Every structure is written in C-alpha cells, then in structure tokens.
Amino acid sequence: xxxxxxxxxKLLQDQVPYAGEEVVREIRRLAQGMENLSVLHVNSTSYGxxxxxxxxxxxxxxxxxxxxxxxxxxxxxxxxxxxxxxxxHNSLQGAETPLTDNEWKLYEDVNMKLAEGFPxxxxxxxxxxxxxxxxxxxxxxxxxASQRPTVGRWFWRCHIxxxxxLQSTWQRLAGHVNxxxxxxxxxxxxxxxxxxxxxxxxTPSIDPTSPKNAPIPDxxxxxIIASFGIDPERPLMVQVSRFDPWKDPFGVVxxxxxxxxxxxxxxxxxxxxxxxxxxxGVELLRKLKxxxxxxxxxxxxxxxxxVGAPEVAAFQQLADVVVQKSIREGFGLTITEAMWKMxxxxxxxxxxxxxxxxxxxxGYIINTTQECSDRVDEILxxxxxxxRLGRAARETVRGKFLSTGHVANYxxxxxxSK
Ligand code: UDP
Numbered sequence: 001x002x003x004x005x006x007x008x009x010k011l012l013q014d015q016v017p018y019a020g021e022e023v024v025r026e027i028r029r030l031a032q033g034m035e036n037l038s039v040l041h042v043n044s045t046s047y048g049x050x051x052x053x054x055x056x057x058x059x060x061x062x063x064x065x066x067x068x069x070x071x072x073x074x075x076x077x078x079x080x081x082x083x084x085x086x087x088x089h090n091s092l093q094g095a096e097t098p099l100t101d102n103e104w105k106l107y108e109d110v111n112m113k114l115a116e117g118f119p120x121x122x123x124x125x126x127x128x129x130x131x132x133x134x135x136x137x138x139x140x141x142x143x144x145a146s147q148r149p150t151v152g153r154w155f156w157r158c159h160i161x162x163x164x165x166l167q168s169t170w171q172r173l174a175g176h177v178n179x180x181x182x183x184x185x186x187x188x189x190x191x192x193x194x195x196x197x198x199x200x201x202x203t204p205s206i207d208p209t210s211p212k213n214a215p216i217p218d219x220x221x222x223x224i225i226a227s228f229g230i231d232p233e234r235p236l237m238v239q240v241s242r243f244d245p246w247k248d249p250f251g252v253v254x255x256x257x258x259x260x261x262x263x264x265x266x267x268x269x270x271x272x273x274x275x276x277x278x279x280x281g282v283e284l285l286r287k288l289k290x291x292x293x294x295x296x297x298x299x300x301x302x303x304x305x306x307v308g309a310p311e312v313a314a315f316q317q318l319a320d321v322v323v324q325k326s327i328r329e330g331f332g333l334t335i336t337e338a339m340w341k342m343x344x345x346x347x348x349x350x351x352x353x354x355x356x357x358x359x360x361x362x363g364y365i366i367n368t369t370q371e372c373s374d375r376v377d378e379i380l381x382x383x384x385x386x387x388r389l390g391r392a393a394r395e396t397v398r399g400k401f402l403s404t405g406h407v408a409n410y411x412x413x414x415x416x417s418k
Contacts, residue, residue, distance in 0.1 A: 001117030003075035005046045010060035010209070012404070018208035019404040027404060030411040031065040037414060039069040040119060042136075043129035044085070046073045048273050049242060050204065050333040051129050051159055057207035057403045062410065072119050074132065081110045083279050085132045088173070091166035092131065093246060093328040098168045108135055115139030121149030125414055127184070129157045137179045153181040155413070159204070161328040161351050162190040170194070184413070186331045187355055200413055203355065204331045205406035206340060206397065212309045213340055216317055224314035228301055230267055235380050238319035240271045240312055240334045241326075243284040243302070248325040248348065253292065255325065255372040263380065266297065271315050273303040317341045320386070321376045325366075326350045336401045339363065339393035344386045346375045356401070362392035 012024045041059060043051050055071050062069035084103045091097045099107070114136045128134060134156060140148050156177055162170070162185070174194035177183055182198040185191050191199045206213055216224075222232040230236060237256055241247040249270055256268040270288065274281045285302055292298035301307050316322060322338035322345045329335075329352035336356060338345050345363040347353035357363035364375040379386045 001075060001077070001114050002042070002072045002119055004119070005055070005059075005071040005073055007060045007063070007071065008056065010057055010064065010207070012061055012064050012407075014209050015061070015402070015404045018398065019402045023402075023404040023408060027061075027065050027408050027411060030408060030415065031067065034411065034414060035066040037067045037124045038122065039067055039125045039127070039414065040121070040123045041069070041071045041127050041129065042073070042119075042133050043071075044074050044077075044082070044132040046071075050331070053212075053333055054204055054406075055129075057210065058205075058406060058410065061403060061407045065407065065411065067411075067414070070119075074114065077110055078106075079279065081106060081132075086280055088131045088169055089160060090246075091169040092160050092162055092173075094164040094166060096166060098166060104172065108139075111135035112139040115143060115148075118149055121151060123149060124152040125155065126151050126153070127155045127157050128180075130159055131173060134173060134176050138176055141179075153416075154179070155182050155184055155200075156180045157184040157202075158190065159186065159330045160190070161330045162192060163351055165192065182413075187351060189351060190330070202406065202409045202413070203401060204333060204336075205401050205403045206333060206336045207403045208340065210309070212313050213337060214313070215341075216310070216314055218318075221314040221318050224311055225269070225318050228269070228299055228305070228307075228311075229296075230269060230299060232318065234265045234267055235263065235320045236267045236269060236318060237321050237323055237376055238269045238271065238315050239323045239325065240316060240337075241324070243272045243274065243281040243288065245280075245284065246326055246328045248327050249284065249288050250291070251325045251369050251372070252323055253288070253298065254369045255323065255376065256298065257295075258370065258373040259377055260295075260297070262377065266380075267299070268297065269299045269301060269315055269319075271301050271307055271312060273307070312337075313341075316343060319343055321346060321379050323372065323376065324348065324353060325369075325372055326353060329353050331355065335363075336397055339390075340397045342387075342390035342394045344379045344389040345393065346372055346379070348372075356396075357393075358396070361389075362396045363389055 059071045087097045184200045289300045322343045324347040326348040329350035331352040359365040366372045
C-alpha cells in the first residue's frame with residue numbers, strides 16, 4: 001500500500017546564495033539535539049501538484065540538517081479512490097459535491113488497508129498530508145498495539161483552502177482530524193472551529209535551487225516556448241496550473257479574449273500537468289483544448305505535449321504577465337515561482353493568493369474577469385510598473401517563502417523541548 005520515494009540529494013549549503021547564511025545557521029542550531037529524529041511524511045502521489053513538489057525539497061533538506069526524514073506515497077490504490085478523494089478535496093473547498101455512502105465506504109476501506117500496511121517505523125513524528133490518508137489513524141487504533149508502528153506524534157498537514165467547506169464532508173472528517181496531536185495549516189484562517197487540537201501555521205515554499213526555479217538563459221527559454229508555437233517577440237500571458245475548475249481556466253481564456261480585441265498581438269499559454277490522482281483534469285483539458293482551437297494564439301499545453309519542469313520554468317520566466325485566476329487556493333506555488341522569477345502576477349482573490357501577494361505592491365489581486373483583463377492590460381502598457389512589481393515580488397519570496405524558512409518552521413514544530 002506504500003512505497004518509499006527515492007529522494008534527490010539536496011544540501012542546505014546550496015541554499016545560502018539565495019536565502020542567506022543566517023537562516024541556514026538557524027536550521028543547524030534548531031536541529032541540534034534532534035539528530036536521527038525519525039520523521040515520516042505521507043501523501044498520495046509523488047508526481048503532480050504542489051505537495052509532491054514541496055516534499056522533494058523539504059525532506060532532503062531535513063535530512064541534511066541531520067534528521068532521519070523519509071517520504072512514503074500510497075501505492076496500488078484503486079483509481080476510484082482518487083475520484084472519491086477529489087470529491088472530498090472539492091467539497092472541502094466549498095463545492096456542492098457530497099459523497100454517497102458507497103464513496104465514504106471506499107474512502108474508509110482504502111484507509112483501513114493503508115493502516116494495515118503502514119510503514120513500520122518506529123517514528124518520532126508522522127505527518128499525513130491532505131485528506132487522502134487522513135482516516136488511517138482511526139484504523140491504526142483498531143490494530144493490536146503489538147502490530148502497529150510506534151509513533152511519537154501525529155500531525156495532519158492540510159494544504160487545502162478549508163475556509164468554506166461543505167458541512168457534510170467536513171463534519172465527517174473533523175473527528176479524524178481531532179485524533180492527531182496537531183494540525184498544520186497554511187493559514188490559521190483555514191482552521192474551522194471544530195478543530196480542537198493545536199493548530200500550527202506553516203506556509204509552503206519554493207526551492208530556489210530546483211531546475212524549476214533556476215534562471216534559464218534567455219535565448220534557451222525563447223527556443224523552448226517557440227517550440228510550442230509561441231512567438232517570443234509578442235506579448236505573452238501565462239497561467240501554469242493543474243487543469244482544475246478551482247484554477248478557473250475558462251476565466252483566464254475570457255480575460256484574455258476581452259483584451260485580445262484591443263491587443264491583437266497578445267498570446268495566451270495555459271500550461272498544466274495531469275496528476276495521477278486527478279481524473280477530472282483529463283476531461284477539463286479536453287474541453288479547454290476544444291474551446292481554444294479557433295484561436296491560434298491560445299496554447300493549451302500539458303505534460304502530454306512534453307511540458308516538464310524546464311518548460312514550465314521557461315514559460316514562467318518569459319511571460320509578460322503571469323495569471324493565477326484561482327477561485328480557491330490554499331497556497332499557489334505557481335504564484336511564488338513566478339514571483340521569484342520577478343514576474344508581475346495577477347491572481348484571484350482566494351485566501352491563499354492574498355497571503356502571497358500584497359495588492360499593488362508585489363502583484364495584483366483581482367475579483368472579476370474584467371478586473372483581471374484590466375490589470376493584465378495595465379501591466380502590458382507599463383513596463384516600469386511590471387519591473388517594479390517583479391522586483392518587489394522577488395524580495396517577498398526571499399523573505400517569506402523559500403524552502404529554508406519552511407524547514408526551520410518544521411524543526412520548531414518537531415522540537416518537543418520548546
Ligand atoms: N506544475 C508543473 N507542471 C505543470 C503544472 C504545474 O510542474 O504543468 C507544478 C507547478 O510549477 C507547481 C505545482 O505543480 O510547483 C503546483 O502547485 P500549486 O500549489 O500551484 O497548485 P496545486 O496543484 O497544488 O493545487
């Protein structure tokens with residue numbers, strides 16, 4: 001039921017040029033006395049989406065700090081389970097998609113199997129990410145003590161915007177959450193009143209040393225985007241996202257179309273991947289491609305077209321404006337990635353986006369499609385404004401959203417002496 005993810009080697013020292021000496025020193029100081037502390041992260045997939053992206057850096061850096069950190073993902077889980085957990089995810093973000101009794105049964109049956117096959121440990125700290133493995137803890141309690149792993153402390157890490165959940169889903173899961181020793185949210189604002197356990201606030205981060213975030217020589221970047229049919233000489237608006245209704249891909253196309261009349265040169269690239277646990281995305285991608293096919297300046301591209309990390313990086317770096325028109329967003333890594341590349345970002349007024357961008361200072365927050373279109377227009381019209389927003393954006397990320405700060409926050413959490 002589980003597979004350990006093979007980790008790349010990542011060193012804290014390599015973060016110094018971006019994050020500075022101080023935070024790395026702080027990590028080493030925090031890690032003193034926690035050498036070999038065993039930390040297990042569990043989530044549903046090692047590919048696609050923000051959580052996998054985060055763990056590929058956070059876990060190796062925690063290891064470099066001296067802890068025994070590991071990452072396991074679910075393995076051999078039926079596809080229908082991911083259809084159910086997608087519904088859970090959507091309804092926790094407020095969609096009217098209640099689960100049927102059979103769907104809950106499938107969710108619980110898989111979690112029971114996950115409990116039975118749980119990585120043996122012993123573990124000092126276990127962090128279960130998002131709703132997919134959330135109910136595992138309840139089923140572990142049913143297993144005789146001699147057969148279940150010894151675990152010091154359990155945390156649930158919620159990456160979802162939980163501010164307006166569908167009550168029927170949330171009420172069913174809240175009891176599971178309260179079995180943990182603590183719940184980690186991106187913002188305290190996401191913790192509903194039913195959460196009775198300690199709430200810890202930790203924001204996600206990006207890794208400045210990953211190929212996704214390293215600068216690409218401009219000429220190379222231009223070649224990459226040109227290979228997808230984009231003219232590097234003409235203005236380009238980009239949204240990088242999974243194909244998900246919460247990311248409002250059709251709203252992005254509308255904002256572009258409003259502006260296209262005034263700016264016939266404008267191009268739009270919608271770049272996204274299809275995650276293994278995201279069957280809904282396949283259908284959305286199909287519809288989006290269909291709706292875009294009359295306009296040759298709209299490019300809908302996915303991993304199936306050969307878009308991997310270097311291509312995503314090139315699109316972000318060469319975009320004149322990056323849009324993230326999310327309706328709900330726990331925290332959009334794509335926003336932070338673009339801000340680090342000094343791009344002006346126009347993002348929807350979701351709670352996560354507002355945590356990341358200060359409107360008018362290091363990007364723009366918009367409430368409507370018209371406003372989105374107007375802000376993109378303003379940025380394209382005014383290169384000085386674009387570079388002012390971009391410079392401020394980079395400093396915001398350096399100060400708040402790099403991997404090193406994230407690792408330091410986890411170490412503070414692990415340290416029971418404080
Ligand atoms: N991503 C990618 N390829 C794509 C689309 C997205 O590598 O085609 C990455 C993106 O760069 C980011 C992550 O997937 O690092 C998405 O995280 P985010 O928090 O923005 O959204 P989520 O998918 O978790 O809702």
